[in-house]
Amino acid sequence: xxxxxxxxxxxxxxxxxxxxxxxxxxxxxxxxxxxxxxxxxxxxxxxxxxxxxxxxxxxxxxxxxxxxxxxxxxxxxxxxxxxxxxxxxxxxxxxxxxxxxxxxxxxxxxxxxxxxxxxxxxxxxxxxxxxxxxxxxxxxxxxxxxxxxxxxxxxxxxxxxxxxxxxxxxxxxxxxxxxxxxxxxxxxxxxxxxxxxxxxxxxxxxxxxxxxxxxxxxxxxxxxxxxxxxxxxxxxxxxxxxxxxxxxxxxxxxxxxxxxxxxxxxxxxxxxxxxxxxxxxxxxxxxxxxxxxxxxxxxxxxxxxxxxxxxxxxxxxxxxxx
Amino acid sequence: xxxxxxxxxxxxxxxxxxxxxxxxxxxxxxxxxxxxxxxxxxxxxxxxxxxxxxxxxxxxxxxxxxxxxxxxxxxxxxxxxxxx
Numbered sequence: 001x002x003x004x005x006x007x008x009x010x011x012x013x014x015x016x017x018x019x020x021x022x023x024x025x026x027x028x029x030x031x032x033x034x035x036x037x038x039x040x041x042x043x044x045x046x047x048x049x050x051x052x053x054x055x056x057x058x059x060x061x062x063x064x065x066x067x068x069x070x071x072x073x074x075x076x077x078x079x080x081x082x083x084x085x086x087x088x089x090x091x092x093x094x095x096x097x098x099x100x101x102x103x104x105x106x107x108x109x110x111x112x113x114x115x116x117x118x119x120x121x122x123x124x125x126x127x128x129x130x131x132x133x134x135x136x137x138x139x140x141x142x143x144x145x146x147x148x149x150x151x152x153x154x155x156x157x158x159x160x161x162x163x164x165x166x167x168x169x170x171x172x173x174x175x176x177x178x179x180x181x182x183x184x185x186x187x188x189x190x191x192x193x194x195x196x197x198x199x200x201x202x203x204x205x206x207x208x209x210x211x212x213x214x215x216x217x218x219x220x221x222x223x224x225x226x227x228x229x230x231x232x233x234x235x236x237x238x239x240x241x242x243x244x245x246x247x248x249x250x251x252x253x254x255x256x257x258x259x260x261x262x263x264x265x266x267x268x269x270x271x272x273x274x275x276x277x278x279x280x281x282x283x284x285x286x287x288x289x290x291x292x293x294x295x296x297x298x299x300x301x302x303x304x305x306x307x308x309x310x311x312x313x314x315x316x317x318x319x320x321x322x
Numbered sequence: 323x324x325x326x327x328x329x330x331x332x333x334x335x336x337x338x339x340x341x342x343x344x345x346x347x348x349x350x351x352x353x354x355x356x357x358x359x360x361x362x363x364x365x366x367x368x369x370x371x372x373x374x375x376x377x378x379x380x381x382x383x384x385x386x387x388x389x390x391x392x393x394x395x396x397x398x399x400x401x402x403x404x405x406x
Contacts, residue, residue, distance in 0.1 A: 082373075089376045097380045105380035112372050112379070115363050121373040164371045168359055175352040187378045194374045 002281030005306040007242045008034045010212050012131050012141050012204065014155075015245075016230065017216035018223045019147040022247040024051045025292045025301060026216050026285070027144035032295065033302035034140050035070035042072045042138040044130060046123065046154075047146040050075040057294055064137075068295065072138070076126055078119030085122045086113045096186075124157050128201040131211070148230045155237050158202040165195050205239060212242030219246060219269035228276060243281035245305065246273060250287050350392070357382065357389055 007013060007030070015027040024045065031043040042064055045052045052073055053060045060073040062080040067073045086109060094102065112118065130141050145151040169191040173182055182188045204210050213234055217223040227244070234241055249270070250263045273282070285304050292298065338345070360382055362369035369375075390398055 085373060086376065092377055093380050101380050101383055104383055108379045108383070109376045112363070112376055115372055117368065117370070118373055121370075125373065161370060161374070165374065168356070168371065168375075171352060171356045171359060175349055175356055177349070187381050190378050 002243065002283075003306050004030065004214065004243050004245070004281065004283055007212050007214065008037055008039065008140070008306075010210060010242070011133065011139065012143070012211040013242065014143045014145055014151070014211070014213045014239075015216055016145045016148050016151045016213060018226045021216045021218050021223055022245075022285075022292075023047075023216045024055060024144050025298070026214070026245050026247065026305065027142050028052065028055050029298045029302040029305055030214070031071060031140075031142040032068070032298050033306055034142070035068060036302075038070065039139045040070050040137060041140045041142060042074060042130070042135070043067070043142045043144065044127075045073075045075045045144045046127065046151070047144065048078070052144060055292060055294075055298070064135075076123055078123040081122035081126045082113055082119045085125065086110070124154060124161075127154065128158065128197065131204050132197070132200050133204070148226055152230065152233050152237075155205065155234070155239060158198050158205065159237075162195065162198045162202065165191055165198065169195065206237075208240040212240045214242045214245060216245045216247055217273070218248050219266045219273060221269070224269060224273060224276070231277070231280075241280055243283065244273070244277055246270065246282060246284045248287040249284045353385060354389060357386060361386070 013027075013030060015023050015030065017023050024047075027045075028043060031041045035041040043052060045060075050060070052075060056067050056073060058067065059065075060067070060075045062075060062077040064072040064074045089109060090106060093105065097105065127143070129135070130143075145154075169188060172185070172188050172191060176182060176185055176188065182192075215227050215230055217227045231241060250259060250266050252263055254260055254263070270284075283305050285301060288297065290297075292301070358365070359369075360375050360378070363372060387398070393399075
């Protein structure tokens with residue numbers, strides 16, 4: 001089994017998967033491991049139902065806070081980002097226009113920012129800035145993402161937005177054509193700026209050197225199906241799949257007949273995972289006797305994610321094979 | 323210098339003069355399309371780029387004003403865009 005150790009050299013890691021499979025745990029473990037290896041890591045939760053704070057047992061907010069040496073945490077909050085975004089824009093334009101226009105424009109800006117979707121866009125914009133590497137304090141950004149569907153939409157968004165803005169600048173260009181030069185038109189300048197930002201976001205997202213996506217799943221029917229769909233869509237979008245984490249694998253040897261029977265059921269799914277996702281590196285993480293809390297447990301999980309040969313667990317699994 | 327500018331203006335007029343009205347009309351239409359694309363949510367269509375257009379809104383306000391005047395409406399037809 002191939003470990004995920006090589007992924008620690010990337011600049012951007014996404015961990016995704018169905019709800020409840022342990023994305024946050026795996027993302028935290030990866031972030032911790034990278035920080036121990038000397039990289040300056042920012043662990044970012046994009047799931048509106050944040051749980052990173054529970055694992056590290058300390059509050060984390062919409063601004064990066066230090067968690068451990070070399071490791072910062074951040075819980076992205078759409079409403080917070082939207083407010084910030086709006087404040088930034090208002091600040092940008094305040095010296096450019098007269099009082100009257102400014103008053104009306106600010107009204108318009110507030111209205112637009114309260115539209116449905118504005119928070120999601122602000123969140124997207126923040127993620128874009130992080131992926132582009134705008135924050136020089138960090139070498140590696142680990143995204144603990146919201147459940148798969150939401151994240152895949154996010155990954156497609158730069159492309160979508162790019163097409164949209166390009167259409168807008170085309171229309172603006174055709175309109176200016178007769179009277180004015182593109183370079184002196186503030187609207188065109190702003191659009192071009194956006195377009196460049198989006199292009200860079202997409203380039204970094206699709207670069208195999210920079211970015212990898214890790215899919216977390218458990219050995220059950222629905223997570224397997226969702227993982228298959230996610231792999232298809234990520235491939236279609238051109239995002240590199242860094243590997244799979246099969247989480248919460250049951251112990252093979254147990255005196256308890258219930259657990260043994262569960263394990264036999266699980267083995268069917270584990271075989272299916274090996275068969276269907278054979279092309280990707282996979283790591284198994286066993287079911288732990290207690291909840292993941294604090295740095296100690298994370299350390300042991302990180303070790304499982306990063307160790308190349310997982311001897312004891314492999315032998316355990318082979319013991320039960322008929 | 324003066325002569326070449328005069329010559330250029332003359333040639334420009336000769337070439338475009340006849341079409342200028344048409345071109346301006348077209349530019350006006352393109353302008354309307356652009357405004358629509360920017361203000362889509364005002365007419366009830368979702369606009370994926372709303373947030374990225376916030377900083378160009380003040381520049382467009384004046385154009386929006388011209389548009390509703392051109393369309394024969396003295397006051398802004400949209401309560402949400404009260405430009406005058």
